[in-house]
Amino acid sequence: MPRAEGPTAMSRGRFARFISAGAAFALAAAVFAFDTFSGYESAIAVLYALVLVLGAVAGGRLFVLAAAIVCGSLAIVSFLATHVGAIDAGNTGRLLVALVAIALTAALLLSRLSLHQTRSALADSEQNLRIMADTVPQILWQALPDGRIVYLSRRWTQMTGAPIADGLAADGLAFLDWFHPEERSTAIEQWTELIREGEPFEFYRRLRVADGSYRWLQLSASPLRAETGEIVKWAGVATDIDEEMRAQLAVRATNQTLEARVAERTAELARSERRYRSAFEQSHVAMLELDITGVAEALADARVAGNGDGTGYLMAHPEEFDRCVGALRMLDANRAAVQLFGARDREALLARKGRLMRSRTREDIDRYYALVERRETIEAEAELPVMDGRVVKVLFGVSQIAAPDGRCHALVGMVDVTARDRAQELLLAAQEELARANRAATLGALSASIAHELNQPIGAVMMDAQTAARWLERDPPDLGSAKRALARVAGNAERASGILRRTREQLVKGRRAVAPLDLGEVVRSAVALVDRELKGGRTQAEVRVAPGLPPVEADRIELQQVILNLVVNAVQAMCDTPVGERVVTIDVAGGERGVTVEIEDRGSGIDPEHINRLFDAFFTTKPGGMGIGLQICRATIESFGGTLDVRNNETAGATFSFTLPAHDGGDVR
Structure with a gap:
């Protein structure tokens, strides 16, 4: 950049131009005076060219131009003033020479000044361009x-x-x-x-x-x-462009990563699809994929028609329920499903019309609502009419699955349990027959044993009683002998009572497999054994086991028998309870005294007059009952160091509870 001029330099420049301008004016005046008044016949006017040079130094182009005009005018005025009436060729020639000199000098000076200005402008432009070039980023x-x-x-x-x-x-x-x-x-x-x-x-x-x-x-x-x-x-x-390029490279790397992930995810989905298809096809469980969108819409319409109670509306209008389940479409089926339905091939099964299940209970309708509203997975047993006219019993589970088109799809898995249930029925019948035979044999042996054991003390009681009677019939009565005979009667009666007590203890405390047990697991296994009684009584069992319970020490079989007896009693106690309210709740929890099991029913409860006698031998509230079940249950629990109690609930039903002490250590079975 040009260096800025200071005040002193500017003053000197103005002073120099002022001196040059003064000298120009003085020279012009001197030339004019000499040319006009000296009478010297020569081209004195040529000296006006020096005035132009001084003017160029003083004022630039405009000053030179003005000075040329003034000097030319002065030369003409001086010529006219000195040669009026005596104009000849020589005088005129000298004037023309002076004017040409003035004009040429002015032209040269103007050209030089223009060239100087052009060079200055070029230098400034070059400097500005360099400044700009060095300034841009x-x-x-x-x-x-x-x-x-x-x-x-x-x-x-x-x-x-x-x-x-x-x-x-x-x-x-x-x-x-x-x-x-x-x-x-x-x-x-x-x-x-x-x-x-x-x-x-x-x-x-x-x-x-x-x-x-x-x-x-x-x-x-x-x-x-x-x-x-x-x-x-x-x-x-x-x-x-480093920031932009790095950002692009980062975006490119991100895109490549995303593309790789998408490709990996696509391959994983393809593998998952192949695995799903393989599992779907190769599974021995009959599986169906259903479109239940139409079912969901029909159920929603039924709820509107029933003012919020869709179940009640469909129960009152079975044809509407048939229309609901008739909207179900079968999308896919595996080979096991084709075999289960007795279809010729998959296409024939997919073209099948009509309802899958022939049941139409309130519970069935509630299950459909639970499925389409995604509240739960349906798991139940049902009778399935197949394509060859047979009816098979299946255990099925239905879950709603995501559909890519936004529709409502469900996956159904079914297992044919017809043969299993038939075998179970035969097994239960055999078990019942065996149990009756065992009970008969046991009662026979027990009767013979008791008769043998009690024959002697009972005979002694009779003899002593007769002897005491004879002593009392004497006149006067022999009271001392009678008292001794009656004392022997009491002793023999006590001995008979001991025989009965020992027999009961043998029944309860006979050969056992006592070991540490997980009471929650024992309860679950016992409830599983009474599944048939629960279904026969249309009763649900809810088992709730607290976590982290300590083991108890008992005989597994005897403990299961106690739980079985109490659960069956609870089911029988709810025979008059509405079906939807028949629930047996079994809670297993810990406490200071050990582990407690509470079995609660929703029946009519126990008569307060009988509740204190409920565990007495031969006392029963059941028609045809023997009155020994609860007494044996209490004796069994007490033999393991526990207690068995009963209480009526505040609302409905009764609760039997027993507590067993926690086991100190050892393996849990």
Whole structure:
């Protein structure tokens, strides 16, 4: 940039111009006076050219032009004043010479001043261009037609920390050494190829900067051509795009990662689909995929028609329920399902019309609502009419699954349990028959044993009683002998009682397999054994076991018998309870005394007059009952160190509870 002039320099410049202007005026006046009044016949007016030179120094172009006009005018005035009436060719020639000299001098001075101003303007323009080139945030450069760099802007030094001369070294190709080592060879090849093609270009490379790191640059260039089309030079710019390039590379890497993940996920989904299809086809469980969208819509309409009670509406209008389940469409079936339905092939099964299940209870309708509303998975047993006319009993589970089209689909798994249930019925019948035979044999043996054991004390009681009677019939009665006979009666009666007590203890405390047990597991297994009684009584069993319970020490079989007896009693106690309310709740929890099992029913409860006698031998509230079941249950629990109690519930039903002490250690069975 030009250096600003100070006040002193400006003052000196103005003073010099003032002196030059004064000298010009003085010289002009002197020439005019000499030319007019001296009478000297010569081209004195030529000296006006000096006035123009001084005017050029004083005022520039305008001053020179004005001075030329004034000086020419003065020369003419002086000529006219001195040669009026005596104008000849010589005088006129001298005037013309003076005027031509003034005009030529003015023209030369004006031309020189214009050239000076042009050069100053060019210098200012060049300086401004250089300032702009050094100010812009890009590296500006110029190159020869063969690609050798001959100019770099100051931004080169600011960015690389190297002098411009270093970038122009090596015959104009040293700048290539600043590219990243991994890209240097390809950069040289690409640079040479682009220069050879002679077309505008741009490419991207990493350049080493002042701190030793590398930043991405965008190098763009265009050729400058002569009128003949030949390239005169190249002009280009290098722009720092490191942030943008890194962002693009990050986005590109992210896209590649996402694409890889999508490809991996797609492959995983394909593998999952193959696994699902293989499991679906190869499974021995009959499986169906159903479209239940129409069922869901029909159930919603039924709920509206029933003012919120869709179940009640469908129970009152069975034809509407048939319409609901008739909207079900079968989408797919595996080979086991084709075999279960007795169909010719998959297509024949998928074309099957009609209801899947023939049951139409309130529980069935509630299950459909639970399925379409995603409240729960349906698990139940049902009778299934198959295509060859048979009716098979199946255990099925239905779950709603996601559908890609937004529809409502369900997956159904079914197991044919007809043979199992038949075998179970035969087994239960055999078990009942065996139990009756065992009871008969046991009662027979027990009766014989008791008769044998009690024969002697009972005979002694009879003899002593008769003897006491004879002693009392004497006159006077022999009271002492009678008392001794009656004492023997009491002793023999006590002995008979002991025989009965020992027999009961033998029944309860006979051969046992006492071991530490998980009481929660024992309860669950016992409830599973009475599944038939629960279904026969249309009763649900809810087992709740607290976590982290300690083991108890007992005989597993006897403990199961106690739980079985109490659960069966609870089922029988609810024979008059509405079906939907028949629930046996079994809670297993810990406490200070050990582990407690509470079996709660929702029946009519126990008469308060009988509750204290409920565990007495031979006391029963059942028609035809023997009255020994609860007494044996209590004796069994007490033999393990526990207690068995009963209480009526506040609302309905009764609760039997027993507590067994926790086992100190050992393996749990």
